[in-house]
Amino acid sequence: MKYLRLASESGSDFDEERSSVTSDRERTRAHTFAGNNRSQVRSLLNRCSLRTTILFVSLVGNATLITTMLLTDDSRTTGTLLPCDTEMAASEGAMLEAAENKRATVSSKKLPDCETYSPNLESYRASNNKYEDLFEDLSESEISSVFGYLSRQRELGIQPIQVRDASHVYSIELHIPNKTDAIKYMDERGLKPVREARVVIERPGLPVPVSEEYVVGPLPIPRYHYANPRRERSTVPYRFHPTYGIRAAYMELFRKISPELNAIIRESYGATFVKCSQNCLLLLPQRTSSAYSDSTLIVLSAYYATDFTTVNPVGLAFLMKETKKDSQQFELDSMFYGGQLYKSLQEFVNLYKANTITKSRMSYPTPASNQTSNAGTMNLRGRPFPVFPQAGPREFEPDGKRYSVTGQHVQYMEWSFNFRMSASSGPQVWDIRWAGERIVYEISLQEVTVIYAGANPKMFYSHLSDSAFGLGENAVGLVPGVDCPEHATFLPQTLFQTDINGPQTLPNAFCLFEHNTGLPLRRHRSADDNNGRNYGGVVDRVLILRTIIVEYNYDYIFDLVFHLNGAIEIKTHATGYVMSQMYNEGESPFGFRIHENVIGSIHHHLINYKIDLDIQGQANRYETLDFVVDERPWPWYRTGKETFQQISFKHNLKHTERDAVLFYNFSTPKYHIVYNDKVKNKFGTSKAYRIASTGFTKQILSDNSEVLKSRQWSKYQMLVTRRHDVEESSSSIFSMFDGESPYVDIDRYLQNNENIIDQDLVFWVTVGFHHLPHTEDIPNTPTVGADATVSLLPYNYFPECPTVASRDAIRLDLKESHILLQDYETPRRSRCIPKGIYYSDRMFKKSNLFP
Ligand SMILES: [Cu+2]
Numbered sequence: 001m002k003y004l005r006l007a008s009e010s011g012s013d014f015d016e017e018r019s020s021v022t023s024d025r026e027r028t029r030a031h032t033f034a035g036n037n038r039s040q041v042r043s044l045l046n047r048c049s050l051r052t053t054i055l056f057v058s059l060v061g062n063a064t065l066i067t068t069m070l071l072t073d074d075s076r077t078t079g080t081l082l083p084c085d086t087e088m089a090a091s092e093g094a095m096l097e098a099a100e101n102k103r104a105t106v107s108s109k110k111l112p113d114c115e116t117y118s119p120n121l122e123s124y125r126a127s128n129n130k131y132e133d134l135f136e137d138l139s140e141s142e143i144s145s146v147f148g149y150l151s152r153q154r155e156l157g158i159q160p161i162q163v164r165d166a167s168h169v170y171s172i173e174l175h176i177p178n179k180t181d182a183i184k185y186m187d188e189r190g191l192k193p194v195r196e197a198r199v200v201i202e203r204p205g206l207p208v209p210v211s212e213e214y215v216v217g218p219l220p221i222p223r224y225h226y227a228n229p230r231r232e233r234s235t236v237p238y239r240f241h242p243t244y245g246i247r248a249a250y251m252e253l254f255r256k257i258s259p260e261l262n263a264i265i266r267e268s269y270g271a272t273f274v275k276c277s278q279n280c281l282l283l284l285p286q287r288t289s290s291a292y293s294d295s296t297l298i299v300l301s302a303y304y305a306t307d308f309t310t311v312n313p314v315g316l317a318f319l320m321k322e323t324k325k326d327s328q329q330f331e332l333d334s335m336f337y338g339g340q341l342y343k344s345l346q347e348f349v350n351l352y353k354a355n356t357i358t359k360s361r362m363s364y365p366t367p368a369s370n371q372t373s374n375a376g377t378m379n380l381r382g383r384p385f386p387v388f389p390q391a392g393p394r395e396f397e398p399d400g401k402r403y404s405v406t407g408q409h410v411q412y413m414e415w416s417f418n419f420r421m422s423a424s425s426g427p428q429v430w431d432i433r434w435a436g437e438r439i440v441y442e443i444s445l446q447e448v449t450v451i452y453a454g455a456n457p458k459m460f461y462s463h464l465s466d467s468a469f470g471l472g473e474n475a476v477g478l479v480p481g482v483d484c485p486e487h488a489t490f491l492p493q494t495l496f497q498t499d500i501n502g503p504q505t506l507p508n509a510f511c512l513f514e515h516n517t518g519l520p521l522r523r524h525r526s527a528d529d530n531n532g533r534n535y536g537g538v539v540d541r542v543l544i545l546r547t548i549i550v551e552y553n554y555d556y557i558f559d560l561v562f563h564l565n566g567a568i569e570i571k572t573h574a575t576g577y578v579m580s581q582m583y584n585e586g587e588s589p590f591g592f593r594i595h596e597n598v599i600g601s602i603h604h605h606l607i608n609y610k611i612d613l614d615i616q617g618q619a620n621r622y623e624t625l626d627f628v629v630d631e632r633p634w635p636w637y638r639t640g641k642e643t644f645q646q647i648s649f650k651h652n653l654k655h656t657e658r659d660a661v662l663f664y665n666f667s668t669p670k671y672h673i674v675y676n677d678k679v680k681n682k683f684g685t686s687k688a689y690r691i692a693s694t695g696f697t698k699q700i701l702s703d704n705s706e707v708l709k710s711r712q713w714s715k716y717q718m719l720v721t722r723r724h725d726v727e728e729s730s731s732s733i734f735s736m737f738d739g740e741s742p743y744v745d746i747d748r749y750l751q752n753n754e755n756i757i758d759q760d761l762v763f764w765v766t767v768g769f770h771h772l773p774h775t776e777d778i779p780n781t782p783t784v785g786a787d788a789t790v791s792l793l794p795y796n797y798f799p800e801c802p803t804v805a806s807r808d809a810i811r812l813d814l815k816e817s818h819i820l821l822q823d824y825e826t827p828r829r830s831r832c833i834p835k836g837i838y839y840s841d842r843m844f845k846k847s848n849l850f851p
Helices: 006-010 038-045 084-101 121-127 140-152 179-188 246-256 259-269 345-353 585-590 746-751 839-843
Strands: 015-022 027-035 053-060 063-069 105-107 168-175 196-203 210-217 224-227 235-237 281-287 297-304 313-322 330-337 340-342 403-406 409-412 415-422 426-434 437-452 463-465 489-497 502-528 532-551 554-563 568-576 580-582 591-595 598-601 603-613 621-633 643-653 670-680 686-693 718-722 761-771 787-795 809-815 818-822
Touching: 140 168, 140 196, 140 210, 140 489, 140 502, 168 210, 168 415, 168 489, 246 281, 246 297, 246 313, 246 330, 259 297, 259 313, 259 345, 281 313, 330 345, 340 345, 403 502, 409 532, 415 502, 415 532, 415 554, 426 532, 426 554, 437 554, 437 568, 568 603, 568 761, 580 591, 585 591, 585 598, 603 686, 603 787, 686 761, 718 746, 761 787
Parallel strands: 313 580
Antiparallel strands: 015 027, 027 063, 053 063, 053 105, 168 196, 196 210, 210 224, 210 235, 281 297, 297 313, 313 330, 330 340, 403 409, 409 415, 415 426, 426 437, 437 463, 437 603, 489 502, 502 532, 532 554, 532 809, 554 568, 568 787, 580 598, 591 598, 603 761, 621 643, 621 670, 670 686, 686 787, 718 761, 809 818
């Protein structure tokens, strides 16, 4: 432990005196310093040790007496440390107070913990707009109640999931009320919409096996169910269901693996998937879309069962083919080994034994001779930095939280919104308002697609739509200090879990935090005689709602970012493990080698969002402001006879849905604005919001590609449609498999080519990025460079930047020889103390991370 050695370090201005002080709780040792110059004391305090807390400040005559103590209180025993600036602020404040009050001794109280300190929470809550629970996810009891109701409906024949070939409940989640009803209730004091649930039932045991989608209500005590009216059809062939056939394909393959074949696999890879104890292979399934063939194909590809599977392929795959459409019976179609396809297992065994094929020789991954962990894992290896262990910067809230959360409703400064999680399609935010005025009715993730490619059956058929695996249900376990700042509020989600036939609450599914971006939102420094010598600035503090969805190997980070100038950003980042395959020469167009014998397979990430803007009501227009060249003569340009080119813009109002289709074109730059034509600002300009994106991406497959059959949204960078309750989404949990006849097809929304002038409009925005993995994707894809953002920006909406009312601003003016600071009564001192990093008590809490 270090003592603060002011006197010995500063020379003769201070006398050092050792003393002992006994507190109520613990005996503490202290150093006492006395001096006669407060500024000297302060400058010395600047060197305060992180392990020292100022406890007593006193004035003795003209001298400031400071006692520093080494504590053995709670924070000390938990190993937490005070940041220097908190310590300084607390001590300095106490010191000033002492000087001002001329009191002999002031005991500074222990400051509260920032995690719980929220002096204005009640006033934030009180200032909340009428809190609407229309968008609140189903509670555990509501989910149980719906499951119970469904189980009692004889005609459905619902059984627990463990009863094979019976009807099961696959999902239960909130059925969002129709918008017209919701708006009537919220804005016109209409009746409150009935609370209902949306359920998917799988019925593999029917003569023609199907999945069905129903609405169940009213909650909390259901009395009825009906086919989901937002779907064109209420039943879907069961072969489009995400789990269809997987078990049957595995069972059939395992029946076919002979001891002879098993021995060859073991000889080739030093591992196997039958009767393995330690060195095991894992078979990852990839089911094909019905767009490619009438009968389903399931590719079972072998990877080493190790940390982490997808970067340890062995180049072995079995292609299992459905014997007959809808039969749920599979047979072995072919086998892929060492870059070659074999028509049967026996053919392969014969050729192998005859030594007429190139044999693979690989071994189970082990650490290299000079390493302690396997290549590709997340363990520390190489030369560590920093050279000496030293903690990096952190963020804390020196004055407590400046937002409030009530249920799934959030209030932050002028912002308010509701958030929820769809188990199938992921995070959603509803009824976003600024100062009580609705700007956005809905922002919801629709689909996350990854289109892979490769010279092997696994990557060839890997065309993923992650809602098939459940986007929302894979959001859980955010880790404080890495996934979100430690000061974030961690929020759970409640959902129906198929495996347990009931509800489960997953902790840390969302985090919500105010964040200092470290960037000025606006600033200017002026230093001339005409404008004066002054500075004004406001830092870009934002509120972020974050969730992270893990789709087996990939982790997607979704952020909704609320800025204090009225802007909203919708951000996506990708990280996690890449999917890879065994290297062979045929793979060179599809990837670089990222490991020994491994290539990272090329792919395209595509993400679709639904954005329902309501700018000054629902009657909105969409127009582009097209940047064009203005060329004409000007009287002041030379003789006035020659023309001059300038940039200019033209209004381009979009009349119909097809008119509004956006194919991003670098040659035709434009703004996309949305407004109510009847609401103008004082200059006669429509109050608008602008949609911008740095993440538009081009789908280069041709429009009639089979891959796009149920992913038509990915062809467009943006579509604008007239909103209808029945056009609820752009994708579905079946979209990975239903290419033959898509359950949801956004192109159908365009067919009637409706008029979109002064209508309730929905913007379907597609962003993403191509990803050609490289060695630095090992162990995980870095988030930097793997991001896409959609921004909603006020555009002539406010009379001026709303941050003019922000107390976060400061202004500095030069007055003769000194600087006058205005900071609008914002406390300069920390009024709470952040705890140490939560590694010990929250981050490692098993139930939060691995519930
Ligand atoms: Cu990627």
